[in-house]
Structure formats: structure tokens, C-alpha cells
Amino acid sequence: MVTKCRLARSNPDDRRDHIIAVAADVFAEEGYGASSMSTIAARLGGSKATLYKYFSSKEHLFEAVMEQRCQRVLAPLRDLRSSDDDDLESLLTGFGARFLVKIYEPGALDVHRLIQSEGARFPELAAAFFRAGPDAVLEELRATLERFVISGHIVCEDLELAAGQFLGMLRGDRHLRFSTGLLPAPDIAEIGYHARHAARIFVRGLLPRQAIDS
Template structure:
């Protein structure tokens, strides 16, 4: 849990990051609907005027929280996109390991549960989530697959669809059960096993025949 802290005597960037951290804590604890800019300002120990200077609305503040959380997932995936690895199965297995490792982190679970619980009442949450998270992840993977398709190593007429299907294969039903509180997060060995299995099946389906 992030502790209370006033915003004085810190740089603008540090203040912004501190606001985001406090807001993420508030959203996770009491939900988006029950949260308010007043609540967040009080937790910060500052004024609403200071808060609104950085974020004009709760929706924009929530989107900033999402971008920060989703960037944790995207950063290692971008590294793989720029890899010169010519073995697609190996690359996808690494992609899957990086993806699973991040979505099983507690902060990712907080976001997932928040979207699931409040997305119907607040459609803007789902839109912000997909802009910052799933859509960006799919695009990273689509671009990775495009390199192999252009080189004639795989055959696929809808790379975006294929990218989404691979991510679904990697998650399987373990993540659904995890987010429902039924199963614990898998350990590193199980994450690697799931990623390699999904990559093997997926690449076999894309091979030119």
C-alpha cells in the first residue's frame, strides 16, 4: 500500500508519478465508482487544485494509471519485437513467458478485477484499458509475426487475428481461474511450460504447406 505523502518539494515528474501511485492504490481498494478526486486529493495530503493541475478528470487519471501498469507488460515485448531471432517458435515462447510473467503480477490482477467489476457501469474504463493494454500487446505481436510472414516463413492472411489467438492460447484457462481466486499464480517453470506449449502448437498451425 502506498503511504500518504504531500506533494511539496518534489519535481513535477515526481509529483505526477506519486499522484498516479496513490490513485492506483485508491482505485484498487474502493473501486473506480466509489473513488473521487476529493478522495484521492485527501490521500495525497494536498489540494484538489493541485490534483486537477496534473489530471483534469478522474477518467484521465485512471487512464494514466492504466498506461503505467500496461507499460510494465509492453516493455519486454517491445524488446522481443526488435530481436533478430529467426526461430519463431523460440521467439514466441519468450514472448509468452514475458507476457504471462507480467499479467500474473498483483498490480495486473488489480487492474483486471477492476475492469471486470466496473466495466459495465463505466464503459470508458474498458475503452481506456484496451487502448493502453490488450490492443497495444496485440499490435506488438502482430508486428513480430509480420516480419516472419514477409520473409515467407509463415502463411497467415490475418496477422492481428492470429496475434490475439496466440495470447488467448498462452493465457489458457489458468489466468481466468487465477483472477477468480481459484488457483494460485503459476511458478516460473509452469509459465515457461505453458508458453512453450502454446508456441509449438501455434507455429505448427502457421507453417507453409
């Protein structure tokens, strides 16, 4: 949890980052519907008027929280599309391991639970989440798969569907059990195994028939 701190910090960027960190804690603890700008301002130790100088609404503040949290997940994944590696299975194994490390972090779990619990009542929350995170990951994967289709390494008629299915394979049943509190986060060795297994099955399912028969 972020400790209570007044808004009179060193510069506007620090203040904004601190507001986002505190708001993330409030949203995770109280839920989006039950939280308010007044609650967040009180936790910050400043006035609601000061808070509104940085964020015009609770929805705007929530979107900033989503963007920041999702960027932490996306940052290690940005090199996928630009890679010149011609071994798709190896490329997706590395991507998958980095992706899994990030989605098992406590902050990512808070976001997942919040969207699951509040998304139906507040569809704008789910929209903000998908804009900030999952859509960008899907596009990164889609563009990478397209490169391998063009080169003839794989055959795939629906790249967006395939990208989503690979992410689903990575998360699998293990992440569902983790998010509901039934299992702890896997260690690095287990994450590596899951990523290799998913990449191997996925890539072999997309190989041209002649590569399978040979």
C-alpha cells in the same frame, strides 16, 4: 498499498508519479465508480485543487494509471518486433514467458479485476485500458507474424486474429482461475512450460503444408 504522503515532494515528476500510485490503490480498493478526486486528494494529504493541477478529471487520472501499469507490462515485450531471430517458436516462447510473468503481477491483477467489474458501466475505462496495453501488444505480435509470413516461414491470412488467439492461448484457463482467486500465480518453471506449449502449438498450426508433410 502506497503510504499516505503529502504532495510537497521534490519535483513535479515525482509528485505526478506519487499521485498515480495512490490513485491506483484507491481505484483498486473502492472501484472507479465509488472513488472520487476528493478521496484521492485526502489519501495524498493535499487539496483537491492541487490534484487538479496535475489531472483535469478522474477519467484523465485513471487513464494515466492505465498507461503506467500497461507500460510495465509492455516494456519487456518491446524487443519482439525488432528481433532478427528466425526461429518463431523460440521467439514466441520468450515473448510468452515475459508476458505471463507480467500479467500475473499483483498490479496487473488489480487492473484486470477493475476493468472486469467496471468496464460495462464505464466503457471509457475499457477504452483507456485497451489503448494503453492490449492494442499495443497485439500490434507488436501482428508485425512480428507479418515478418514470418513475408519470409515464407508461416502462412496466415488474418494476422490480427492470430495474434489475439496466441495471447488467449498464453492466458488460457489458468489465468482465469488465478484472476478469480481459485489458484495462486504460477512459478517461473510453470510459466516457462505454458509459454513453450502455447508457442509450439501455435507455430505448428501456421506452418506451410509442405513443412507439415515433410
